[in-house]
Amino acid sequence: MRRSSFIVILVTGSVFLTLLSASLFAAEGAYDSGKRRDPFVPLQGDDLASAASVSAGVKLEGIIYDPSDQSMAILNGKTYQAGDIVGDATVLRIKKDHVVISVGGEEKTLWMRDELSPEE
Numbered sequence: 409m410r411r412s413s414f415i416v417i418l419v420t421g422s423v424f425l426t427l428l429s430a431s432l433f434a435a436e437g438a439y440d441s442g443k444r445r446d447p448f449v450p451l452q453g454d455d456l457a458s459a460a461s462v463s464a465g466v467k468l469e470g471i472i473y474d475p476s477d478q479s480m481a482i483l484n485g486k487t488y489q490a491g492d493i494v495g496d497a498t499v500l501r502i503k504k505d506h507v508v509i510s511v512g513g514e515e516k517t518l519w520m521r522d523e524l525s526p527e528e
Contacts, residue, residue, distance in 0.1 A: 464511040466497050468518035473504045481507045483518075 462468075470482035479502035480487045483494050492499050497509040497516075507518045 463509065463516045463518055464495070464497050466494050466509060466511075466518065468507055468520065471502060471504065471507065471520060473502070479503075483507070 466483050468481060468483060469485065472480040472487070480489055481499060481502045488494055488499050490499050490502055494509070497511045499507060500510050500515065501508040505520050509516050509518060
């Protein structure tokens with residue numbers, strides 16, 4: 409009699425553990441963005457275009473700012489300084505939050521983030 413009760417407890421215990429582990433794995437964590445981008449989702453496709461400005465085939469991906477005019481802009485995956493040529497564009501100025509380029513004699517501003525650009 410004692411042996412059969414042990415088997416019942418063992419089987420019941422394993423069913424309990426199975427149910428417990430199933431409920432733990434079924435619960436997924438939720439991220440409350442608060443209207444911000446989810447940092448755990450990689451930037452790709454349209455999200456990348458909204459995170460960096462694109463103009464005339466020149467994509468601003470980052471800025472290494474130096475107040476002594478040695479700043480560098482990461483454009484299309486490479487670093488450039490003021491005066492450098494990127495495709496059909498020339499880098500004119502590099503500031504903390506934007507880069508000014510010249511394309512066909514017309515100045516265009518590439519902003520690091522869309523929300524930093526002035527409203528027109």
